[in-house]
Amino acid sequence: MQPLPGFRDFYPPDFAFRQLLFSRWREICRRFNFVEYDGPVLESLELYQKKSGEEILNQIYHFLDKGNRIVALRPEMTPTLARMIEAHYKEYKKPIKWFSIPQLFRYERAQKGRLREHFQLNCDIIGEADLEADIELMNLAIDILRSFGLGKEDFIVRISDRQFWSEFLTKKGVAIEEWYQFFQAIDKIERDPKEEIERRLGGLAKEVFELIEKPCYWERFDVVLEGLRHRKLEEYARIDLRIVRGLAYYTGIVYEIFDKAGKFRAIAGGGRYDDLLKLFGGEDIPAAGFGMGDVVLGEILKEKRLLEPSFPRLDVYVVFPEGKKNALGLLLIEQLRSSGFSVEFSFHPLKMKKQLAQAQSLNARFALFVTEKIAEGFVELKNMDERKQFVIPVEQLVGFLEKKE
RNA sequence: GCGGCCGUAGCUCAAUUGGCAGAGCACCAGAUUGUGGCUCUGGGUGUUGCGGGUUCAAGUCCCGUCGGUCGCCCCA
Incomplete structure (x- = not known):
């Protein structure tokens, strides 16, 4: 059609x-x-x-x-x-x-x-x-x-x-x-x-x-x-x-x-x-x-190439290692979105390599690694451009991302 | 409404006088059991726009039709 x-x-x-x-x-x-x-x-x-x-x-x-x-x-x-x-x-x-x-x-x-x-x-x-x-x-x-x-x-x-x-x-x-x-x-x-x-x-x-x-x-x-x-x-x-x-x-x-x-x-x-x-x-x-x-x-x-639109970057791509999603991680995604950030994650289980490749092809600023440690209040954030990764307490996440705007 | 040219994979295109439908890019999977741009391997994803006709055989030739494109008419 x-x-x-x-x-x-x-x-x-x-x-x-x-x-x-x-x-x-x-x-x-x-x-x-x-x-x-x-x-x-x-x-x-x-x-x-x-x-x-x-x-x-x-x-x-x-x-x-x-x-x-x-x-x-x-x-x-x-x-x-x-x-x-x-x-x-x-x-x-x-x-x-x-x-x-x-x-x-x-x-x-x-x-x-x-x-x-x-x-x-x-x-x-x-x-x-x-x-x-x-x-x-x-x-x-x-x-x-x-x-x-x-x-x-x-x-x-x-x-x-x-x-x-x-x-x-x-x-x-x-x-x-x-x-x-x-x-x-x-x-x-x-x-x-x-x-x-x-x-x-x-x-x-x-x-x-x-x-x-x-x-x-x-x-x-x-x-x-x-x-x-x-x-x-x-x-x-x-x-x-x-x-x-x-x-x-x-x-x-x-x-x-x-x-x-x-x-x-x-x-x-x-x-x-x-x-x-x-x-x-x-x-x-x-x-x-x-x-x-x-x-x-x-x-x-x-x-004349005078009007070239650009798509805004994705703020956060959430990586669930081994594709193992968990309730706290999904809640965090919802909270980040409520705070105004664009957040994406894979609907079906993917190997970590694939998830990061996704994050990159979506032009994400950060990859957020959510493991069992989220139960203790910690996640890992990776700056996709600098390739630097560090542990950050969940309660500091929004503040950190806002500072980075 | 009328005329010229064009129509092959998601995209760009190839296929000799009619002779087994292909390439690059893209996409998917793997190489690689917890870390992204590279590399390698595998996968064709197709009613050759559609319908007829000619022919042993049609992407290729003929007719029709639909669509695209350029022009005519008209111009907001």
Whole structure:
């Protein structure tokens, strides 16, 4: 039996890697005073139809439950967040700064950096319209990557603005129904041949290419870049009008973070979505956020060997010579564990040589020899690294081990 | 959903024109009757992904299927 296509098993080393990644995410979010939340993995499909439109439906993992509800494994966190925020918006001081590490799902063929399931750090600032919030989010994303040891030679934040293109298209008199096609074409510039893009852009092609090559002055970019400059982060970012992002709900600054070598998919992406919350409660609430998945980032960190989890050492391996366990020894094991030490022993009788080999392969700090002498209050403790062994009274054991911490 | 490549032991892989399924690592046991990393010896742990077909004979060739991988579509 294997996991379903596109799903992963996390064996202990994989799980340790994942936990280390998550703990780093949490730590940096805490520094920016974001607090963690979560929501249901399963949502009504309607939640996603509300904002995404019908064509995205075949990408969603959805099915009929036993109550004949059409349910979906969450493909993204933002709709859940929007629903949660809308229901309790008034309770919270603004701006609301929340993060989550949801497991997300999509129904499509797996490929490099894209599985049917992944974990994605989501950071959002809600109730703040100022561009400073967008800058804060970019700052957070950059600091997270830097905390892993990635530098400006490793990644770049490519920043664009939906409003820039909206204004351009309005000025050119392009009907709103055609905007989607336009954004699709922009999005493909890096992958499709130039002639194909020119055909799709039609009369606007020449001007669009010029703008992308050398954007004209746009005050909002100035504000963002100035904000990054104040933080000495300008070298981590650049304006790039080719970034539009697929999601329909973005309304302002959008950005994606890529590895500089161009070997991987986007590491993170985000933007402002000021109109989305309105769909859930009618209230006009500004919001912005980004997502960062565990798959692409994990691939990069593994390639660069920047995140190598280590397992904690075993404190004590209890050796019963000749495999003869006794009640006092087993009680001592229980007492040591109650005192907070990790303790292991062989369940079945083993020769002493085997027991010590076990202790070593488990990376134990100490081997504790328990013989009949425990009845008189004595055991022998062996420091596995120094290979030194000595008799110690049972009542001094905990104190000694604590001192050694 | 579509296309390319791939599928042999727990892992990495080998097996000539179709001719007895193997190696290293890992694992288990012993050498060693109270003390760990080394060494030596022994053990193959397998439905060659699965199901058909061709053939005296299939890991090898053909068809189907499942899975992996890379790409397309789409991108949260």
